[in-house]
Amino acid sequence: MTAATLHKSRSAERALNLLDAVITAGSISLGDAASAVDLPTSTALRHLRALEHDGYLNRDPHGMFSVGPTFLRLALTSLREGPAAHLTKAARPHLDRLAEATGESAYLAVRERSRAVYIATAESARAIRHVGWVGRTVPLTGTAVGATLTGTGEATVLRNTGSVEPDVAAAVAPVLGTEGTVVAAISVLGPSSRLDNASTDTATIAVLAAAEALSHDLRGPT
Amino acid sequence: MTAATLHKSRSAERALNLLDAVITAGSISLGDAASAVDLPTSTALRHLRALEHDGYLNRDPHGMFSVGPTFLRLALTSLREGPAAHLTKAARPHLDRLAEATGESAYLAVRERSRAVYIATAESARAIRHVGWVGRTVPLTGTAVGATLTGTGEATVLRNTGSVEPDVAAAVAPVLGTEGTVVAAISVLGPSSRLDNASTDTATIAVLAAAEALSHDLRGPT
């Protein structure tokens, strides 16, 4: 075991990387999966078969791998029960209110290692709106969400324009947990043409209010 | 490697079992997780830490483990994109129609090893109705879903009453994929007091029709 892997579990991590690769790809062949995680096909196959055996993956008649029922069960369970569900459930009304107030799409994001994941949304009602970022990740560096999630948690709003995709602007505020730590971020995402200086002031206030309200809810359960 | 584990990957499987245990429990201590999967705490801890390191799990200040952001990302992705999402998306209108037509809750189930998992639902509009089985599993043996999922796929309806929970009755029909294999089952679940002989005939026909319609949709995409 080299120094870099001292606290890990190589074989398990490889299996998880493969699981990730398969789910991210949706449907993938042995060869593609193996090269995605940089493993020899023989090793990848062994892991993929083990995952299939346990129902985490399916394999269709053409040999393509995709999500399996066991993973789906866990996915549904994790999103409907447990601590994570509590957070998204608590966030729902605030996201809805925020989307309505600003007319833009509102998102809830949490940190995943060196990235931020969007885990819930309330979409804008407008025809041109920001959609489909739930489940998606963006880097922590160079983004407003990233700065917010890594920040010390002062109740500030950060704005940013076009760092991930051009024409997308954001206003973000931190959600604080019981110990005053940043547990999530609430953001409003929209076309930069609309989320410009003038209207951003409105969004700014609304995002901040939503984040503070959610933080409050998390401290003392309703 | 013993004969029984010839095609598996022990270490990875243990990690996945722990992941399963944690998510199923929602929040769990090292000791409880270890005994849930029958491992020494030292071994369990190593795996749990590796999972935590990769973001699949979180650990709170009290040492309790729960789902982590990486898993949430994969959960959201798997349910919104990929083959599984395709199935549930295709099923949605049929489930809705079925729930409306029968006045009972409709479910979509797939097979997970020796169990059946409910992966989508349309709830009955009635006050007394069947709820909350999404993400839940039932045995294949002794249940109508089980018989349907393991069956040869003749387009028949199976009924059953109270085998999993008393007072719950079911009417189930198989959903067939491109090769004529059983890929899922559609069921109507309700209180046995309502789903009795007389009204079941209506449900029977409706379930069968819904399953056939969905099978048809899966063959030739809309």
Place this chain on the structure above:
DNA sequence: TAATGACTTTCACCTAATGAAATTCATATG
């Protein structure tokens, strides 16, 4: 029919996983 590319199996090597035991930590208890 041969050549190509993708999947599968085999197997000798040896590292990475294992778990018993010792240690630390946190919390009850006398």
Place this chain on the structure above:
DNA sequence: CATATGAATTTCATTAGGTGAAAGTCATTA
């Protein structure tokens, strides 16, 4: 305040389990 109790953590000698190169299949394509 000392001490006992239970849980989490670290250590480390042992070896079973994981590894991947290479050879073998299988299914297409030329």
